[in-house]
Amino acid sequence: MQIRKKGKKEVPPVSTASLPDIVFMLLFFFMVTTVMRETSLKVTHVIPKAKEVAKLERKSLVAYIHIGPPLKPLQSIYGTEPRIQLDDAFALPSDIPTFVESVKSQTNEAEVPLLTYSLKVDVKTKMGIVVDVKQELRKANALKINYSTSRIIDKTAQ
Amino acid sequence: MARSKREIQEINAGSMADIAFLLLIFFLVTTTMDVDTGLMRVLPPPILEDVPPPPPVKMRNVFVVLANSQDFLLVENDYMQVEDLKDAAKEFIIGKPGNPGDERFPEFKASQDPLIIKYFGPNYPISKQIVSLQNDRGTSYQLYIAIQDQLAAAYSEVRNEVAMNKFGKKYDELKDSKNAVDNDKAKAIRALIPQRISEAEPKEIGG
Numbered sequence: 001m002q003i004r005k006k007g008k009k010e011v012p013p014v015s016t017a018s019l020p021d022i023v024f025m026l027l028f029f030f031m032v033t034t035v036m037r038e039t040s041l042k043v044t045h046v047i048p049k050a051k052e053v054a055k056l057e058r059k060s061l062v063a064y065i066h067i068g069p070p071l072k073p074l075q076s077i078y079g080t081e082p083r084i085q086l087d088d089a090f091a092l093p094s095d096i097p098t099f100v101e102s103v104k105s106q107t108n109e110a111e112v113p114l115l116t117y118s119l120k121v122d123v124k125t126k127m128g129i130v131v132d133v134k135q136e137l138r139k140a141n142a143l144k145i146n147y148s149t150s151r152i153i154d155k156t157a158q
Numbered sequence: 159m160a161r162s163k164r165e166i167q168e169i170n171a172g173s174m175a176d177i178a179f180l181l182l183i184f185f186l187v188t189t190t191m192d193v194d195t196g197l198m199r200v201l202p203p204p205i206l207e208d209v210p211p212p213p214p215v216k217m218r219n220v221f222v223v224l225a226n227s228q229d230f231l232l233v234e235n236d237y238m239q240v241e242d243l244k245d246a247a248k249e250f251i252i253g254k255p256g257n258p259g260d261e262r263f264p265e266f267k268a269s270q271d272p273l274i275i276k277y278f279g280p281n282y283p284i285s286k287q288i289v290s291l292q293n294d295r296g297t298s299y300q301l302y303i304a305i306q307d308q309l310a311a312a313y314s315e316v317r318n319e320v321a322m323n324k325f326g327k328k329y330d331e332l333k334d335s336k337n338a339v340d341n342d343k344a345k346a347i348r349a350l351i352p353q354r355i356s357e358a359e360p361k362e363i364g365g
Contacts, residue, residue, distance in 0.1 A: 016175075019175050020171070020174045020175040020178055023175055023178040023179055023182055024178050026182055027178055027181050027182040027185065030182060030185035030186055030189050031181075031185050033189060034185050034188055034189040048299065048300050048303040048304075050197060050303055050304075050306070050307035051307055051311055052197065052307050052310035052311050052314060053195040053196055053197060054195065054196070054197070054198050055193060055194070055195055056193075056194040056195065056196060059194070062194070116198075118194065118196060121299050122299070123298070123299055123300040123303075124298065124299070124300070125298070125299040126227075126295060126296050126297065126298060126299070127293050127294065127295055127296070127297040127298070127299060127302055128295030128296065130299060130302070131293075131295060134201060137201060138201050138202065138203070138204045139204050141203070141204065142201075143200050143201040143202075143203060144198070144200055144201075145198075145199050145200075145201060146194075146196040146197065146198050146199070147196050147197040147199065147303060147306065148194060148195070148196040149195065149196050149197055149303055149307075150195060151195055
């Protein structure tokens with residue numbers, strides 16, 4: 001008993017015409033969500049963890065100050081003590097007012113009060129250098145700061 | 159003259175997918191998905207020379223937290239572990255409204271804030287609490303963040319409890335609510351329990 005017809009019926013090939021569309025969709029998603037890294041890090045930091053963290057909104061209004069020991073290849077020149085990195089270069093606390101001014105000048109005037117200075121500091125750093133940075137920020141009237149921390153999920157709280 | 163009716167050849171779109179893939183991979187590699195989180199703080203404005211110093215604060219209103227260079231913690235003249243700081247701070251922030259004579263807890267006063275009067279009545283006692291945090295230059299950043307976190311947790315728990323008792327909703331829910339009335343309530347709670355963490359000018363405490 002043969003139900004099927006003799007003629008060998010080929011499975012129609014899957015149309016790949018929509019493939020570009022799918023890829024474009026993904027492409028647009030990543031294009032929109034991507035944030036270009038502007039600086040290359042010269043210091044290493046392990047960010048501390050905390051529970052009471054808040055999200056940093058509007059990344060364009062955030063200026064980063066990195067503090068931590070220099071990267072391994074740079075340690076022969078700069079030593080292992082924690083250092084400050086502003087933009088792309090190592091800096092001293094006394095460079096912060098200039099940095100703040102340059103950040104402010106690059107921002108829309110109406111949005112200057114919304115500028116946040118995010119301190120990305122290694123956990124092993126001593127407070128001395130952080131205190132110096134904070135004092136300089138105060139002097140430069142850059143008062144909104146954010147201690148960058150990652151969130152720990154507290155299971156006992158729920 | 160016979161015009162040759164030649165059709166314009168279609169451009170082959172087969173390679174479009176490849177081009178799109180190339181771009182896609184580029185953005186896949188460069189994208190960073192991490193959301194930045196952290197503890198928001200506002201620094202005190204710089205001290206101007208011709209401004210008179212602020213009036214002194216009574217010691218009983220101040221919750222003193224000291225951290226030395228050995229990462230030991232002294233809270234209200236007692237040794238303490240960081241993990242216990244939250245509960246101690248909470249106790250102090252709530253205070254004893256029923257027993258104003260207790261010298262260990264801060265004083266209370268009524269407020270003229272219209273929002274507080276609206277939701278809590280005119281004679282609601284408001285604590286004059288201030289948390290003073292002082293650290294040495296040798297204190298580790300890890301401990302400093304842990305202290306800040308514990309203090310922030312203490313404040314948010316007190317706020318949540320007050321909001322729960324008064325409005326039946328947590329403070330966080332009120333604050334994040336889209337409802338203007340809820341936001342007003344959150345504002346009233348903020349006025350009631352302001353987060354006052356004063357950081358003294360750093361000193362070489364040593365130790």
